[in-house]
Amino acid sequence: MISIGRYNTLEIIRITPQGYYLADEExxxxxxxxxxxTPEMLPGNFISVFIYKDSEDRIVATTENxxxxxxxxxxxxxxxxxxxxxxxxxxxxxxxxxxFKEQIKEAKVGSKIPVVLYIDITTRRLVASERLDKYLKNSxxxxxxxxxxxxxxxxxTPLGLNVIVDNEFIGLVHSNYLFRKFxxxxxxxxxxxxxxxxxxxxxxxxxxxxxxxxxxxxxILKLLKEAxxxxxxxSDKSSSDEIGERFQMSKKLFKKSIGTLYRKRFIDISDEGIxxxxxxx
Numbered sequence: 001m002i003s004i005g006r007y008n009t010l011e012i013i014r015i016t017p018q019g020y021y022l023a024d025e026e027x028x029x030x031x032x033x034x035x036x037x038t039p040e041m042l043p044g045n046f047i048s049v050f051i052y053k054d055s056e057d058r059i060v061a062t063t064e065n066x067x068x069x070x071x072x073x074x075x076x077x078x079x080x081x082x083x084x085x086x087x088x089x090x091x092x093x094x095x096x097x098x099x100f101k102e103q104i105k106e107a108k109v110g111s112k113i114p115v116v117l118y119i120d121i122t123t124r125r126l127v128a129s130e131r132l133d134k135y136l137k138n139s140x141x142x143x144x145x146x147x148x149x150x151x152x153x154x155x156x157t158p159l160g161l162n163v164i165v166d167n168e169f170i171g172l173v174h175s176n177y178l179f180r181k182f183x184x185x186x187x188x189x190x191x192x193x194x195x196x197x198x199x200x201x202x203x204x205x206x207x208x209x210x211x212x213x214x215x216x217x218x219x220i221l222k223l224l225k226e227a228x229x230x231x232x233x234x235s236d237k238s239s240s241d242e243i244g245e246r247f248q249m250s251k252k253l254f255k256k257s258i259g260t261l262y263r264k265r266f267i268d269i270s271d272e273g274i275x276x277x278x279x280x281x
Contacts, residue, residue, distance in 0.1 A: 055094050151189065224276040231275045
């Protein structure tokens with residue numbers, strides 16, 4: 001069965017004036033219009049194409065690469081607002097509709113919004129939704145602590161920040177691991193802290209454990225070395241926002257790291273701030 005909203009590997013079965021017809025193993029066919037055909041495409045060849053509906057609501061194939069696939073989450077730019085919703089640039093000729101009923105906040109032209117691609121059950125068209133938890137299910141989660149993941153900032157909660165992990169799962173960065181405010185749709189890199197028994201994913205924005213502390217310590221030493229007289233006016237009394245803006249780490253990680261540096265006699269700590277005593281050499 002040919003799957004809409006996904007890449008399909010199909011066989012070129014015949015040539016027509018409108019383009020090439022492609023078929024799957026079950027004999028279902030779809031047209032690849034002439035504008036996508038290249039000289040090396042010959043009958044009998046198998047090619048990878050993306051399947052969607054064109055401006056005339058026909059199911060067609062394209063060799064262009066959209067920015068999003070069915071069931072995945074990507075931040076897409078709003079290019080137009082109409083009476084039926086917002087239209088998003090997803091890399092294809094026909095822009096992608098984000099209906100008003102699928103919006104959480106008012107969409108504005110030029111903004112980027114994290115959306116999931118799904119098929120409307122009434123029209124059978126591909127559309128976008130901001131209501132990610134309606135369509136994303138944390139099933140078959142197979143991460144290990146420390147795994148590096150791509151993230152998209154989604155929404156704030158009483159516990160912290162919900163993020164989209166690797167474009168298909170929902171994760172949580174707890175408040176004590178946040179070092180600044182993140183904009184909806186902002187793309188980040190993070191690390192898996194743990195996968196809970198219910199498949200909820202805890203995320204940190206800094207490497208955790210010894211490796212993370214080491215990385216954070218090196219970052220602090222670098223900033224101290226660049227500072228006048230090797231001094232920075234930051235301590236465990238500084239606010240989380242101040243620490244996050246300057247060091248790009250949570251206050252919790254900052255406190256642990258300067259404690260480690262102090263015990264190893266790399267820095268001195270006072271009420272006024274931290275001062276470099278010796279470098280790594």
